Amino acid sequence: MDFTSENTAPVHPAIVDAVVKANSGYATNFEAEAWTKRAYERLEDFFECELSAFTVLTGTAANAIALGAMVPPYGAILCHWDAHIETDECGAPEMFTFGARQIPLHGEHGKLDPGALETYLKEARFGVVHALQPATLSLTQLTEAGTAYTPTEISILTGIARRFGLSVHMDGARFANAVASLGATPAEATWKAGVDIITLGTTKSGTFGAETIVSFKPEFAKALAFSRKRSGHLAPKSRFLGAQIEAYVENDLWLKNARHANDAARRLSNGLAAVAGVQIVHPTEGNEVFASMPLAMTNQLINEGFKFHRDWRLHPRHNRFVMSWAASFDDIDALIDICKRPTVAQA
Amino acid sequence: MDFTSENTAPVHPAIVDAVVKANSGYATNFEAEAWTKRAYERLEDFFECELSAFTVLTGTAANAIALGAMVPPYGAILCHWDAHIETDECGAPEMFTFGARQIPLHGEHGKLDPGALETYLKEARFGVVHALQPATLSLTQLTEAGTAYTPTEISILTGIARRFGLSVHMDGARFANAVASLGATPAEATWKAGVDIITLGTTKSGTFGAETIVSFKPEFAKALAFSRKRSGHLAPKSRFLGAQIEAYVENDLWLKNARHANDAARRLSNGLAAVAGVQIVHPTEGNEVFASMPLAMTNQLINEGFKFHRDWRLHPRHNRFVMSWAASFDDIDALIDICKRPTVAQA
Amino acid sequence: MDFTSENTAPVHPAIVDAVVKANSGYATNFEAEAWTKRAYERLEDFFECELSAFTVLTGTAANAIALGAMVPPYGAILCHWDAHIETDECGAPEMFTFGARQIPLHGEHGKLDPGALETYLKEARFGVVHALQPATLSLTQLTEAGTAYTPTEISILTGIARRFGLSVHMDGARFANAVASLGATPAEATWKAGVDIITLGTTKSGTFGAETIVSFKPEFAKALAFSRKRSGHLAPKSRFLGAQIEAYVENDLWLKNARHANDAARRLSNGLAAVAGVQIVHPTEGNEVFASMPLAMTNQLINEGFKFHRDWRLHPRHNRFVMSWAASFDDIDALIDICKRPTVAQA
């Protein structure tokens, strides 16, 4: 009954199996082994293109290494006010870019507004040495509001960015959920829509911890490779990261996990929407439900053992419920039932 | 028959078990769970003192985060010419200290020479703004030559460092092998001998990948905590790192693994020493054997499937054989037998 | 008729004389000479306290070195949205702090709002490793809107900052104008009101280019000294910077220059306020006048040779007129006369 984050859920058994199986005999370290090689090949299938890929342990690392390769120290990163790189990485992008600045922009339901982006870029002082130079657009998919950019929406934003000379980064911590929800292919939701580098999350989708920086542009590969090592993110026993990525992509595990989590979210969202006093504050387009509910209802859920994120710093009374591959429909129904109880709903 | 590095060996079954067991149910992310808590308590038992500890995935990360907390940007790190931080981390210490410089010093068999250290510090331009300021002494245990600093040797070096105001870092990638070899306690080989921070390796001793920055001085804790997150090294699913550390310290797994590896090295070292034409170039005081041997002998070993590191860039013809918890005595004996073959030894 | 910036005006003759006179014979380099020594003593008189001081060539350098000594890489700097460090230094604070973030806050007429500061700090996630840690409050005096913080206003803001553990930096590029306008002593407007470090500008007040980082807290001195050298800002022929500072403080040159510039600004402000269609958009509390005027009036001034800053990016139609020690009352009157011309005012 822990809906705080996908990261509190157990690792998926198929991933555990893959890791245990990879532990047979000796294997060369630092990616000169078969697991990582296969994993990178599977990612080329997944994205239907040639690419360079770099596994790391955390999403913060993946984002920071990617941005470090894309943005000069005197550059600026344009992102949404609620983006993880802006709010929850303790300045990792600043560290890895050696001091580039993030420019947070607005947009409804976590989606960057094309108008806001264009206005900012039109007024940016390109070529003026007193001003940081916009270099990269960073999109989060799913957004921090649990919504999914459609390929068309991505194309519009990356088109604006491209017109002003910016490259495009996608923080894909919940990319699987987005793709499952959109019914688009991974290719359609990334490079075909103008994305240069995606940091592809799998940790939130059931692995022990394995994120991959995927670059669709060869010019970033050298900086990515050296920056990963230099920041201590190249795993000696790389086969165990490779094995996780391989298992994640094989047999559509990623898609099955994402669909289950999305179904769970829709079930919760639909259930809560029917409860008086509850408001679904963002469209449920992935595996997250954001609901505003009375304080008494929130407290009752906590008292009965439910865990979730009270995202109250930015939006008072907004509760975030995150569904993982392991989310139980029974738990969801139990949660909805509590909210529906007359004593709770009318408190 | 892979003696390249401990990191090519499989993970120890007790560690695999611990990780699989830790995957039961939900657990709060980012170290607010029981495994990490217990691991840190076990480390306090291990070192017999209060400490602050921070797990990360790689040794490069552990060293760099530690040095980043100890050394100002205008500081200098004194270390051995062959130190891993100097030769194999792509400038990670420079990145995490924001540009501090490493000053490599000499010393036989990988051990920093106290005279060289004192001479350098006496001539250092302390307080002169044109010169980088020596800030931290970094010792590697085992050294890169496979030798072990005794507690007395450590005390002499840290005493000199202290006299000039430096703090002391220990790169303990093979600390277990050193301690097992010395017959000293972990405490005697660290804080009792003047070490402020050790980066305690377990990856080379049989884990999937789990290194711990252990600070014996509370003043470093804040910078360590923030730097770990900011550099992307705080694992969301921290329980799996905690579980490894816990299992590693419990039941003296670390000591059993280290003793086996050390025994294997001694067996190989003794065997090779008796072969004509072979010279053991550094004392075998841990789990590494450095042997100079004829080219034909080296090639024969390779032809028969043995893998090892030809450390020929710095020292032509020096081969390095590294023993892990999994090293097989049969393999070692087979290797020695090949070298002893008249056709090989006389080639 | 150039009111773009004080920096377009000529250097004051007394400063030129001081520099020419300092060029007599030999003098030790790197501040081991009499001019810098005397300059720093004069600054202790000026501020009525012991201090450590460091001259540099530019205000951007002074601010960045100061903030670099005050803010850890994982720290945050709180400042006004319009602060020079935020808008016009190409990320110098980010470079010198190694990636700390600036948090821009609102406030009328360039003055940080105490309520906004307190609200931000109350909601800041102190001690949470995912969030940058507020470390320093930076105030600009004169503000970028040409207003002057009173000692009381400064005390209120620094009091809030102090309560949350922040240190306080003042960007004093136009400090002389502020002090002259307030009738306060330099001490009252800085350390007596809670300021820890001021970057004291003189360039805008008539020198060739000489800014001084003045620290009222001894704990910052070492980092300031090393950071200045390390960033290339320690002048070899330091006597020429020292001579400028000495001449600037001696005989109240700073005060005379500031009063003249302030008088000029008041004259312009009063004159323009009486013109139909012109609005003085910020109180004139120093040497800057911000006036909103019809486009035709702006163009007529340009056509007749007046130069000034059209600060239209942020505030359409706002013109900024900056007065220096050299500002001519005749030019000011001429400017007002043009605006008053019926053909212009009614265009």
Next chain:
Amino acid sequence: MDFTSENTAPVHPAIVDAVVKANSGYATNFEAEAWTKRAYERLEDFFECELSAFTVLTGTAANAIALGAMVPPYGAILCHWDAHIETDECGAPEMFTFGARQIPLHGEHGKLDPGALETYLKEARFGVVHALQPATLSLTQLTEAGTAYTPTEISILTGIARRFGLSVHMDGARFANAVASLGATPAEATWKAGVDIITLGTTKSGTFGAETIVSFKPEFAKALAFSRKRSGHLAPKSRFLGAQIEAYVENDLWLKNARHANDAARRLSNGLAAVAGVQIVHPTEGNEVFASMPLAMTNQLINEGFKFHRDWRLHPRHNRFVMSWAASFDDIDALIDICKRPTVAQA
């Protein structure tokens, strides 16, 4: 009688005049004025090519900004052990490259040995992520031993560098002295010999403080421009730097100053060479004399008021006498006479 450094000598009257004359009326700030424009044009004449140029106040800044534009964070700079960037800049290159490493190499009389350079590059682990990647060769002209690289010597070194993909930086703090001594043109000693960027010193040749980063390759211009501003080295009142550079290049002031200083050095060198017990330890090829002399002789010179650098840290008993445009032949003769005195020479 101060031979410590050219920077203790007074500024040349022609430079003072130029600065005083530049102080007439108003001039746009930040290089949008005529002086800097003319200075950069004069530099194109001086070097006989198109170039991009950036004035700053100090040589440390010039070197660091240049290297920052040339070397990635994971790069390495190859230079001589005695290079100023290695010994006297407090790690400025490390700061501006964000942690690249300097690899000091040997060579007689301050000149990098081509064999040492080639050997290092042959053994460098290009493409291996564990190792910093050699990126730039940095040569100092005059060397720190007062010798001058001939164009042929430069070509040989830059040819090796080029073959391994490195770019070439020249620290030209005493470039004028070298060129005057070699009888080569500035072009022959730089871009025609394979130099990409020179940091051209004038401070040591008689200006108040004006160094110029000159790039012969357009691809470095953007990073240089932004890095200069971002590090606080773009002077608001740029005309005074421009005026110095213009005056320095015009009428061959640079050449006259350099020739005088070189003549003075030769006079001193020849005189001392004839004194028993004195050894000229490096060839005198510019304006510096390095002489080993008995302790009593050194002390007598000090007692009689001579100042010079006792470079005893690296080379016991080596005194360095630096000649400037202002060096007096009478002082030199007096110095030689003291050394020749029987009581002194035989002490």
